[in-house]
Amino acid sequence: MDNKRHYTDLIKSEAKRLGFLSCGISKAEFLEEEAPRLEKWLEQNRHGEMRYMENYFDKRLDPTKLVPGSKSVISLLFNYYPHEFQNKDSYKISKYAYGRDYHFVVKDKLKQLLSGLQEEIGEFHGRAFVDSAPVLDKAWAAKSGLGWIGKNSNLLTKQTGSFYFIAELIVDLELEYDTPVTDHCGSCTACIDACPTNAIYEPYKVDGSKCISYFTIELKDELPDSYKNSFDDWMFGCDVCQDVCPWNRFSKPHNEPLFNPHPSLLEYEKSDWEEITRETFNEIFRKSAVKRTKYEGLKRNIAFLKH
Template sequence: MQLLEKNTRLVKEKARALGFDHCGIAKAEELTEDAFRLEQWLNKGMHGNMGYMANYFDKRIDPRKLVEGAQSVITLLLNYYPSATQQPDAPKIAKYAYGADYHEVIRGKLNEFLAELRGFLGDIQGRGFVDSAPVLERSWAQRSGLGWIGKNGNLIHKQAGSFFFIATLIVDVPLLYDAPTGDYCGSCTRCLDACPTGALVSPTVVDGSRCISYYTIELKDALIPGQMEGKFDNWMFGCDICQDVCPWNRFSSPNTTFTPIPEVLDFTTAQWEELTEEEFKRIFRHSPLKRSKYAGIRRNLKFLQG
């Protein structure tokens, strides 16, 4: 037990030293209940055109199929709440995309984290994931005591809100496991009431195919469906409505990792409309906005203009 306590303490100390805001640990095992919910969600077509969500189902629900001999799932949270806001009336961008692409930033941290763990745990096997592999990050975060799944489908940390990136490190060594927390949404329905497209179909269930983030980022069609006209509240890339109205986000504090790209904060509507493809590629080459590509941004702007 003393060795487990020591190793667990060192894991959390290393996580903090690398800049992660919170770290929780859960036992690597099959997510039976989550598997049922995911299957129902997929069967209802709530993933829209995001076909990748149905891939590798068995690996998505069992970390032991991603890392041979996996025993522990380490979940890490990294705050992205910005210290500044965009120009008034400019096309809105989700806060997570204000700065550098989080995949690039967190992937580097995970690699360094695993290397440091090997320094005191020995020749362990492990893999790090950040939003680009078949891992149910929010489920593991909940299991490891980092919060609960809110009615808006986001992980909510009781002391810090929901503006966090979630990263996962699966390793083949035992550690002490954290206990899950309770659900503190209570009777609040602010997020359900605020969603302009009805994407929050019931508490914790998000119809991805109706979400503004889906339409402005994931959907690659040349046109956004006409029935969505007038419902986007000027969101050009992603959407934060269900997080902005959440009372728990009064505890959000500015991050120190993701410095906003100046143009994200300063561009007016006219400047976005005048932006050339060459300028877009240069300015946003390390930004999440590149996921929509220049054509997607142009399409979204046109849709907002009606």
């Protein structure tokens, strides 16, 4: 068996052993189709206050500039679909933030994968990425056949929907490459029709500066009055375009104990959130992605929903 095939099989079986949903591999090269799309999106200011999206334009599109000498991008999916959900009479938090911050959980799995492979294969250079560097993760996952980019701009997979994190290992190994899958959105417009702020302005195009996730997490200023009563009770993030997607009927609960939420997160009603203290915030969200918005940010979001 040649090395490429052997290494590829080894990577995929190790990824499965560590609990990743799936693993696909593509050649590390310039993302030709993405370049004009990203440029136009930035020119139209669809990123709002997310100025970091303007940085490292070349590195975003070419992994060989990000990781010199790289030959392959290994894309991985990690499930976060919860077992239990928040109280129906509650302000809502995006499902990905129910448990421990995914940056740490998935990065830890990636490091285990990388060191395990280096033990088996010998010395090779690689870097792990979990939504933390200028990597167009959805584009790489689609290129490596893990799903297609849906009309809500999320990666969708027939068997599992879209409630998963995407991560990458960019390595200097020559491997066998997967091929993209076809688009299965068809004539469905469920996500476009359901978006509370009309952020999906055309099929496959999302205005990041109009997304509830952007307002409740990224925006540091006051929330705009023009969006009063259109946040659908989301106090951190938003899952509407995923919740209505027919492919998410196939979502199955994750097997990662670290993603299990603090009991209060499931029990709290609106009145509990309205009275939340800094101490309680720190206890419930001690190691959660919700810490990104900080106590003041969450209080601002709740006050906006309340009035």
